Amino acid sequence: MKNFLKRNAILCRVTVVLMLVLTLTACGAQPLPEQFDEETVKAEAEKAIGYFNDHDYQSIIDMGSDVFQEVITVDNFASQSEPYHEKCGAFQEIVKTIVVGNVDQETQQAFGGVVMIGSYEEGTIQFTIAFDEDMKLVQFIIR
Numbered sequence: 001m002k003n004f005l006k007r008n009a010i011l012c013r014v015t016v017v018l019m020l021v022l023t024l025t026a027c028g029a030q031p032l033p034e035q036f037d038e039e040t041v042k043a044e045a046e047k048a049i050g051y052f053n054d055h056d057y058q059s060i061i062d063m064g065s066d067v068f069q070e071v072i073t074v075d076n077f078a079s080q081s082e083p084y085h086e087k088c089g090a091f092q093e094i095v096k097t098i099v100v101g102n103v104d105q106e107t108q109q110a111f112g113g114v115v116m117i118g119s120y121e122e123g124t125i126q127f128t129i130a131f132d133e134d135m136k137l138v139q140f141i142i143r
Contacts, residue, residue, distance in 0.1 A: 036112035089121030
């Protein structure tokens with residue numbers, strides 16, 4: 001029963017984070033909340049993308065919030081990421097960056113993030129990356 005409650009609590013936190021993420025990436029992107037420094041958000045996102053390019057998924061997970069670290073394993077991160085590496089080839093450069101933010105109306109917790117487009121030898125990858133107020137990674141989505 002204790003494990004069931006713990007899993008339910010984790011699932012609820014993940015659901016809340018995903019709802020916030022959807023809000024972050026919605027069509028009407030909001031400006032970065034004042035708690036965040038735009039250059040820091042960009043630099044941390046670029047660091048995470050660097051880890052992605054190096055196949056260093058553990059370092060991405062280590063950048064994450066407690067909930068992020070509880071939900072994602074290196075194996076499932078790799079299984080989702082490796083097809084992108086195989087299809088797109090070697091990284092070249094970030095060609096576009098959009099900085100976005102959101103404040104959860106219920107909890108007043110602020111989130112800052114970016115949508116970055118990476119150019120690779122054989123295509124592009126879109127990264128949607130978000131951080132909480134402590135600059136802990138709460139989202140790392142690749143498309």
